[in-house]
Amino acid sequence: MSGEKGSTGWVPAVEGFSTNAIHAGQEPEQWNAKMIVPPIALAVTYKQQEPGLNSGYVYGRLGNPTRTCLEKCAASLENAKYALAFSSGVAATQAIINLLKAGDHVITTDDVYGGTNRFFRQIAAKFNLEFSFVDFTNLKNVEDAIKSNTKLIWVETPTNPTMKVTDIKAVSEIAHRRKDILVVVDNTFMSSYFQRPLSLGADISYHSATKYLNGHCDVLMGLLMVNDDELKKRLYFIQYSTGSLPSGFDCYLVNRGIKTLALRMEKHQENALLVAKFLESHLLVEKVKYAGLPSHPQYDIMQKQASGCSGMLCFWMKGDLQQTKKFLASLKVFMCAESLGGFESLAEHPAIMTHATVPAEHRAMLGISDNFIRISVGLEDADDLIQDLDQALKSGVSG
Template identity: 60%
Template structure:
């Protein structure tokens, strides 16, 4: 990849930072090398209103295990601050609550995770916030949608589920040229901090559903926000405390542990994802493949300028119809039919029926989320077994072509 920032190599010491940032044994009286799980909900005060370390009072407002995680995330994002939430949607909600109010406007991508689409258009909009959804593949679409009351731009760097690319650098530059106070937030769930750093590209906030790659073990639901601005951190931290959508100390411990292997896992996810994408692209039972790491992807060249490499997310259209798609999914043996993504295990799902069923049918049709559209989250299994599984399932769905 050509990812380059002012001639400097990006992601310097990524693995070292992921393992050590925020993990100093001196944080704990025991000098524990592995951060402890601080289960206490409340903390003894030195005197009324005087807090030890000037920060621990009640665990909703601050927790030492959560602090370890947040410091680590801020470091690997090359940010200054990070905040953890009970889910990715809790992080999204907190952004809206902190930055938008009745009468405000936001521009969003039209190809978003179904839950984000549902929250923006069926929940937040009920409170007087207006959302305009545009195709962010053309940055000018974003600029054209900006109004005098626009306060936020929200899009996914690699979209869910179509794997379209939002050119963070160009979009951020154009938006801030119109109004420097508009907050540009980039959901980087599909690539993780290892593959792209939106803050380095001009974004104001980066969001992750840490449930996915950042944790990587399919056993935690969590959201993350990272930023460089002290003022944004102040607003977001107030909303975090006021709303209370914070994760448990145990979940923070698990995600913190997951980050220690993020760089190793993402390399393997990328290798397996590319292998599966190439295999599907050449298969006679596949009508089309989308994977930004392939030269055939229409935004491949743009992708190479904003990301280090691709992840394990692959989408494709199977030949035939809905029944062939269902038969394919039912025939898989290594891939598991399930929602979510980013874990060590390989998953497959049908977006139109599963993760994006809440997206209005007419919108799904425009986007191309059809009955033959299948999303894969390629895991860490042996490449040969993954390819063999895809091949046998495709042949079971379409015995003849």
């Protein structure tokens, strides 16, 4: 499903996606030894020819050659002018919130990722920031939530964990009726390969690069992509002033992971579609939500704004909490673990794991119930994944 999607979808890069992923920011000529693979820069400080005269690097917080390579490459993936790397996805979230001031208002989706929910409610709210959590599948909710002090709309699509899809272009148009409202899109679930929020009107494309962009579950990192020069300057100031920066080694690993992003995302999609269809027909499953299935409530929006779908899906099995726990404990190929987007398949219980800090009444309203499961479909053989889910479901319910 990769390719150009027309006026409302993403626009391909000047060169092909994989060409950019492999070559953008990687030019061997920038190194004296003409290295094909960018080196890992570990230096914290850099020699200056004289005070104020330097090579472009002064101190590790202000810049690192390996980080520069990664940021240039990541920007190219979404046809962005700039990308900025942070030490984790939450660090990138904090940088965005640091654009605001006390008294500002933020609108976000009602089932935003548990870590984002926790940061907004329990950390940022202590500094006199106001947050509204609304259902973005109804655009009127977004319009009605806007106040005179609204400065940021935080979109997550598909949402984590219930896979709601938001019309990025429509929300951006609503927000930009006012010039002082920024639109952020958490693009983690889709990756830059399948969805490009900046081309749909967003101001910031956000990624927990820990997930698909790196793809190997061995690095914590956040990445922000932007086009606006002034917004980039503000975020860069926050980046080096707060010091939430990735190491040169972490930048090297994510830069390497991006090289296979297109291949990995195609396989994630292929496997997830097979798994979703299998679960949808299983007698022990109540409901499946996968944005790549026609049965998804916002399937048409996905077709309009994305070029494919990732390996993320959720389902409700027929059973109670103990049966659901037994199902997760019975998995052999899937691993019961948090996180997502790596080469391995993972399954988790959001109510107990990733979204445990979300208030219980809020979880209940969203359908994050005792029998609700989120899975990240990896790169294994699809038949093995399907057989594993089948035996675990039967074991869970019969046990």
